[in-house]
Every structure is written in C-alpha cells, then in structure tokens.
Amino acid sequence: MKVFFVTLGCKVNQYESEAMQKLFEASGYVRADEISEADVVVVNTCTVTAVSSQKSRQMIRRAAGANQNSIVAVVGCYAQSEPEVVAAIDGVDVVVGTKDRTRIVELVEAAISMRNEELGIRNEQPLSVVGTVDEIRDFEELPHAPQRTRAFLKIEDGCNNFCAYCIIPYVRGRVRSRSLESIRDECLKLKAAGFKEIVLTGIHVGTYGRDLRCQVSGVSGQKISLVDAVKTVLDAANPLRLRLGSLEPVELTDELIELIKTDERICNHVHLPLQSGSDEILKAMHRPYTTKNFAELTARLVDEIPEISIGTDLIVGFPGETDENFAETLEFIQSQPFAKIHVFPYSARAGTVAATLPNQIPSSTKKIRTNSALEISRDKSKIFVERLIGRTVEIIAETSTDGLVDGLTKNYVRVYLPDENIPLGEVVKVRVEKIFHDGVWGDYVD
C-alpha cells in the first residue's frame, strides 16, 4: 500500500506529517511519489488565516478527486476547527483534528475495511474522531524520522496566550511540553543519523516547560524553561547548529540571550513577531509588550550578538487600525533592524475576540497597507543580504534543484550556487557574488 502526504502550514505540521509517515511505514506502507498512485492520501491542514482554510479545502477536494479508489484522511488545525465541513466534502474517509494522530493508521485501515465491505463504494459517513482539545494536558509523543537535511524537533504543542486575532489556542489547546527525557532520546537518534542542524519547533516554543515544573524526577517543584530544553538538545545531539523557533519578545530572557551569545552552535537568528508598531493596536491585540520594550530588545540583540538576523511578523488592518496607527507602524518597522518582515493582512477568524470588534478594515485598505509594509520589508532584506557580497559564508547544503544547490547561513540567508556534486547535508563554503532570488548567489570555495 502506498501513502502520500499533502502538508499545509507551519513547521509543526511538517514535523507531524513526517511522524505520521513513519507510523505508516512501521505498518508496511511505502511512500507514493505521486498523489494519483497513492492508496491513502493524508492532507495535513492549516487554519491560521481564512486563506489557509480555503487552501486546505481546495487540497482536500484535489486529493479526493485525484484517485477515486484512494482513502482520504484529513488531519490538523483546519479539520479541528471545522470538522463538519471537512466530513461533508465528497470523498473524505477519515477526519482527525490536532490530537489522536497516533491513531491515523488504525483509522485509515478501519475506513479501508468499511469500504471493502461496501464493495469498494466510498463510505458515506467518514470516520471522525475530532474532539475538544481544551482539556488535553499531555504532549502527544510521535515517532519521528526527519525527511530533510535540517531536522525539525517538536518540543511543545498548544498556546495559552489568546491573542485577540488568533485561532490557534482554540484548535491546538493549552501548552503541553515534551519531557526533557523524550527530547534527549530523539536528539540521540538525530545525532546517530548525522544531522548537523536542528530546528526547535512548537506552537509557542517560548513557553516551553511552563507545565512541567513538578514532573521531572528528582527535581520536583523546580522550574523548567526553554533554556533547559536548549541545553538538553546541545548536550545530547551536539549539533553544529541549533535554530530556535519563533519567540515572543517577552520570552527572550537574559539567560536565553546569554546562551545564544556564548554558545556558537546556537544560530544568530531569531524570529520575533511584532504584529503592530502602534501601542494602541498592540493593546487591542492583547500583545504583552510595547513598541518601546520591543525596540530595547532588538537594540540589545544587535549590540550583543554579532550579525544577528531578526525576522518578524506583522498584521496590517487589525480592526480599528486608523491611518495614524498604521503610519506609526510604518515608522516603527522602518526604525527596526529587521532582516525580513512577513506581512499578513488581518484575517477575521470566527470565535476570536477580534472577529467581534467594530471597525473592521475594508480589504482594499488592507491591500494598500500590506503593499506599503512589504516595500519596507524588501528594502530591509536587500540591505541585510547585501552585506554578504564579497564575503565567504558557510551553509549546510539543503536541496538540489535544476542544477542549483541551496542552503542557509547561520543567520538565515539563503545562498544558491551551481551544483557541482555538492553533498547535501554537508557544510559548504561559498563566496557570495550577488543578490539572487530570496537570498544571494555564490561560488563554491574549496
């Protein structure tokens, strides 16, 4: 039997798809190269914006239409948020939300046998196991085998923040941290497999350990934090590089900054979601910092960590965002040392506080504001990568396509070079020549 995965959304979804793939392989399934030749198609969905939900529905329909005989299983955040809509899509056989992924093979096989009993006719009612996630307190352990040169390592699930615009806490539930023992076990496997770069992933990585205080044997009552997870990874896997996931500004503690500064294995790259450059809007978004706090942090990072790359997310057109608020945002992002700004037009998500606020912003205004912010992002990215021209940088060769190899520098600049039998997964030195695509172009240095 052949299985094919379609994965939408973030690194956590990518990690979870890789883990479910491993579960199928353990039951004798092999990977299909094309969706049309698969006996089972798993669509791992996203719902972070209205566009993500729409894309998820499109992919489910495409999967169901690709091969009338295949079993279609839909999992993930969109399935969790609208299970009835997913179940009503013609051709869907199994619906799983953001828990019970460990049961995916069992559920798919139940759907296969139901279909066999029906003489191959598609099941009218899909098997749906989507339940509430509010009460879940345990991290769901999944076997994992990374399928890329950078190994994603999931250390946490869920979020307690309830930012006014965000649907994620409703579909992922509360913070559940993976135990340090389990992190250590997976790191030992990654080390044995020779991974040079590990990327910490989670829904809200900065809150790692908040729920673990009393659970670690021998240190009952002691606080556990992201710093402990980072040290565990460094000790057990000893990777050449460790990349931290997205962190909230308030979570970059003195201890964590000190660790980034002093341990060369930790990448000089952080992703700090700003979301707005207006204090009034930050407050309405329920974000726990001001622009002053944010600017002090970025100034410190630039001052203390050489060549640091700071990426950010920005939401434009939040309900009630006036022209003045947006002008403040533009001025603020212009003043910040960002290497990249991901700009998202605000997307109302049913069930969130922001969706009920008055003064929703028209799409046309959001579009204009998005373009203005993107212009600043492009300028800032260009200035950041231009500094590399003429210099020699180190990348870990990641992918090879159409005669080109690409990989990332420690501070997250994508570097392209001609593929001259460059071994993927290895460290390669490149002399940077010019700006190219979303990064730079260079030549291999022996």
Ligand code: SF4
């Ligand atoms: S911190 Fe805010 S934006 Fe991030 S997942 Fe939690 S609620 Fe969503």
